[in-house]
Amino acid sequence: MNPLIFRKGVCDPHIHIFEGKAYLYATHDAPGYENGFHMDDWQIWSSENLIDWTLETVVHPEDFYCGALNQCWAVDAAYRDGHYYLYFSTGDWGVGVAVSDHPAGPFRDALGGPLADYRCHPQGVPKWDPCVFVDDDGEAYLIVGECRVAKPWDCYLIARLESDMIHLAEPLRRIEYYNNPCPEDKPSVHKYRGRYYLTHSSYVAVSDSVYGPYEHLGNMDCNIDHGSFFTYHNQTYFASGGMDNPDMYLRASFLTPCHYRENGEIVVDQKVMGYGCGQYDAVWDKIQTSWYFDASRECKKEKEKGEFVTGLLKGEYLFFPEISNVEENALLCVKGRAVKNGSQETFARLIIHEDAVDGPVLGTVLVGSEDSIYEGRLCCSAGKKSLYFAAEEEMELENFRFESGKRRDVIQPVFSLAGRGASIKFDENASFHQVLQNMELKAAFMEGFVDGSAGGEGTICVPYFCTGADTRLAVYVNEECQGELYFPVTKEAALGKNPAVSRAQIRLKPGLNKIKIASDKGYQDGRLAVEHILVETKDSVSRVYAAADGALEPKGNGKWDGLPQREVVLGAYSGRMVKYLDDVGDELTFSAAIPGEGGKFSLKIHYCRGENGDSAFEILVNGQKQGQISMPSTGGFTVENMRKQEAVIDLESGENKVSFRKCGQKDEGVFVDAFEISPLKW
16 A cells, blocks of 8 residues: 555655565654654665565664764665665765665664765765665665755765775766756666666656766656655566655655656556555556566556557566455456457467466456457456466557446545544455454444445445454445444454455445444444445446546645645545645646547536635646636535535547646645546436
8 A cells, every 4th residue: 555654654765675575764754743854763664565564673873873863864775795785864964874684684884984974075065865876787876965055066966886885986976967847855866778867756857877967857746755766576666755644744655666658757657656556456447557566577668649558478477466356257358459460360368367377267368459458257256366467479458457337436444534443453365454443342433435426326345354243333325324234243353365245235426425334333242343345336427536646737846845746635535635736827637538429517526625715726628728616615624624616517528638727816725635527417
């Protein structure tokens, strides 16, 4: 999930693959500080699946030359000749280095003093937030600095390291960086297809030399704080820092796959940025094949219209573990094409295996030579599945989905509003490796939003385990009690691979619906844990889009630079919300796929606003202005204050880009949770 480690202040991530495992080297924001960062130590976490992270080591500054301090700033690591090196920042005045025989330490001070500080060349210039880049030829480089000092050192600094990794082989020199739109701290350097990338937050610059000059290339529209890149199982990832609402001084670490365009630009997908890596959900509209967790080789490539596909040769595979909510005997729909052999019509077989590349065969999809959608029925039980897609002939794949004929939407425990004793507990069999336990306690509850499609009859489904005694929870839909869920005692005191499921019929309104399950019958004797809330209803053209899945303009460091940003918000529709749309020109754009012939549609914007008076916004469709809307105060900038405002728009058939742009004058703006789109008759 994202963030990787929830609300523990683990931030400024650098991730390296050592000994076949991902190691996260991070700073640590201490909780409870509202007016600045207080950072007493560094932390090292590890993971094999990029979902579950184990705290390996807490590294204390008292063990190094600097002694105790509350400015344990960013940290990085490197490996050479059987030794692991930890490069740490002692506030803004220096960088030290420690060494160990293991990726997680224990680390010992390598020099008894700084590797570089304000006293070395260039003198008086602060040096902090190290990145260590090891090039293909084995040469290692230290990159430090920030760009807000006086000329000529208003730049990042670089120096080659000696082969011992603990001394500079040359004086630090200026990195020339043309058109840097955001001079700031924490640069990071990595290499891809022969080009050097210098990144800071989600800003990207490229060069043909590690020393530069670097030319600004763009912004990934990702998170808003320090970032780094790594490759694992032939997938490239971007690890970055961001806000862990509600405290800007208690940050978190986020992770997403990233893709490289032919022109060098780096692209991230907001959908998977919201849910995290290494896990997927069958309820999603589609799963891009470029989001794979493992593949025979790096096989992503950009197509003519900018979309990314995966190209598989005969015998190659893609792996997608932890796909939640797969239905029994699911219909798998794959978009792609077989690569033609000359002008002859070609068909390619895509074999779907479970759990291993040579595991049980669940089904086959026959892919034709036209770029289209091809179907195959899987012979499988319901639940969470780990699937290998193995190509028997050459093909290109763009995405896949599970067709059920229903609208299905999920509330995860970790992003829901929960209370009165209900608490998160790890469970590796859970869809998202989390369950909400203690749900039997008096007044315990779980609450969130789902897409009710066009409204009408629906089903609420809750996987669970229960011990001691049968338990019941009331079901509320939009504050109305609509019955209860019954949870008989289960044989096991854990979920297992095929958990029990409690179901009840409910009535939904069109669009966004607030769902709450609550223990409001007094004390109960059972012990109940729930996995998630799944709501199913009839599919239709009417649907809800998460605002956080959209694109923001201008792209940048969010609140740090007075720009829009996404934040984790419990109870929000997708677990994230777009905030700070307050300056004229701030814009949020999302894509809406409208079946049929298009026409007039209702657009409902779910937002909150704490400032008195109205905030003005333009509505644009496919770049054309279609009106202006006023967003009055809702009484606060919280989920509890969420309201909706409606406009009428004209949409074309197929995909439309709908934009929400601040106009009028600067104010405190709005926070946006979701957009509803439905035919005007609804």
